[in-house]
Amino acid sequence: MTEAARPDRPRRARRGVIRLASETGEGLRIALSALVSNTLRSLLTTLGIVIGVMTVIAIVAIIDGLNQSFATQMGGLGAHTLYVSKWKWIMSGNDWWEQRNRKDMGRAEFEAVSREATLATAVAPFVSLDATLTSGQAELTRVRVRGTNQDYEVANGVTVAAGRFLSPPDVELSRSVMVLGPNLSDKLFPGLPAAEVVGRRLRVMGRPFTVIGVQTRRGRLMGLDLDSEATLPWTTFLRDMGAKRTISLAVTSEPGQGQALEDQLIGILRRVRRVPPGKPDDFSVNRQEQLQRLYHQLTGALYGVAIGVGLITLLVGGIGIMNIMLVSVTERTREIGVRRALGARRRTILLQFLVESSLVSMLGGAVGTALGFLVAWLLALTTPLAAAVTPGAVGLGLGFSAAVGLLFGSWPAWRAANLDPVEALRYE
Amino acid sequence: MSGPLISIDRLTRHYVVGGETVRALDGVSFDIGQGEWVAIVGQSGSGKSTLMNLLGCLDTATSGTYRLNGADVETLSDDALADLRNREIGFVFQTFQLLPRATALANVELPLVYRGLPRRERRALAETALRQVGLANRMHHRPNELSGGQRQRVAIARALVGDPSILLADEPTGNLDSQTGEEIVRLFGELHARGHTLILVTHEPRLAARCPRAIKLMDGRILGDGPGAEVAALQATRAVGT
Ligand SMILES: Nc1ncnc2c1ncn2[C@@H]1O[C@H](COP(=O)(O)OP(=O)(O)OP(=O)(O)O)[C@@H](O)[C@H]1O
């Protein structure tokens, strides 16, 4: 017995492999022909899956898009920069009312910090408002105009594509010069390359300015267009656009010195602003990390929504798949009987129906993935949101739907596999 | 391999319906040798199909033994029974039972798929089988593009393709007109002449009379077992008697 079995084993193993392969192939073929002959039914069945996967993919694409632009931005901004302001970036409850009553920040704070913050490597004041810009060719309303100094370049990670950034003399002499974001340059001087925009003149609130530089393109940050900013010396800003505005400070330290710098800044500011001991600070030291944390909370919530909506619709879709597979098993009861009579094992039948249900489901998943990206793309076109197609999201869509097909197809497939061959053959 | 191909001993099959036991088969014993052509006859409800399902390993007996090719069928697992059907049994059904969406060729290939033969080998064997039943030029037709007789030929080719020990046919001419039925019977005659073992269920005495051997059932028991003409006549005299 064992003697005879030994030489037989590789052959039997090979047969087993061929058998499994040809049965899977047969299962695929059957599933495809069943799909083709019931195209409309298959489409309706998978509608739940389509909608579920579409929702998940659209949300994931938007999150991926946000992630990409956020990462670009965060990379561009100085990670070690502290932002001192009257306002706290992330407010909660009635913070706003409390902060509104805080004293404005002004020259005194800037000068004190510049003089005394020994740990600071750059100190940039900044103050901004929305104004109208006009060139010979175009007028742009509601442009973000920012006053700052030469240190802003370092502290905020700004670089110029043409010309130069603000210099110390620009600030000291309150020159009427301006650095433009690339979008502004494109709109105010259509068709001109950045290098030729340098030296051109434009007007802000009626006052003449000379363009000294054009920034490199940075993209969007959480819906904020970072390429549409106009930058001028803060001294000029305060002179021409009102001295009564509160300023903020961007202060940079060496890596690893952030906390020490923060402590130093708090000390200086409390003294300059005369905060009595025991009273809370009447200013805020903000960090990018806080933005990052807020951002992660936001995307985390979005992910939660995606998962919730996805699970519910996939459940509905899965029940649809289960229903149609039960119908399919009933319709093909005699076929199952024939296959069993011809030598199909139970697991062969099981495999056949599992292949079919996951194929139906993946079809829905593929359509849903495509529609999801379409929706995300349309959203990106019409809103400030970004969208990105990542291989991970495609895999997620297809994998998820295949899993749903397998899960919800297993009960009908199990029923098919356990039909009694005699009963099945007799079924009318 | 000595001994008969099929050997059944006191085989019974009971169904319990609504608390009552139906003795569809009630102690049936016989042997069938290699190369025999046996008709199973009997009135409607006498247990012919029940017997065929047992012989075809589609169903298991309530009691008794069934030895096929020396193997004890009663002891086999579900998978082993499936493999046994695949290798040893060729089924021909009254209603053809072809897969509607598959071509004749694909239908005939099916048993070989479950045997794990490579595609090319399957093709070649299926084509040979279809040629044997005279359908060389209908290989790529679907069942609904074939006549009743042609469909039954495809079914016979499918039963033959795996070179099984036994061909089991339950009323193979029941859905055919008499002339087409005659063609099919002639085809069975040829297969018998080539050495195949055939068991066919029929209620037509004329067909039973042409088989070398017939077994007549009545209420789940054997009424007669002998040369086809005699058993068919037995049927005739009883029919006269009642
Ligand atoms: N699944 C079942 N459940 C209950 N009773 C059954 C079942 N199958 C068959 N029977 C009973 O067993 C008996 C024999 O049935 P069987 O189908 O073997 O008859 P038959 O000889 O093939 O008849 P026919 O010539 O009409 O096909 C009948 O009385 C039938 O009612």
Ligand SMILES: [Mg+2]
């Ligand atoms: Mg019957």
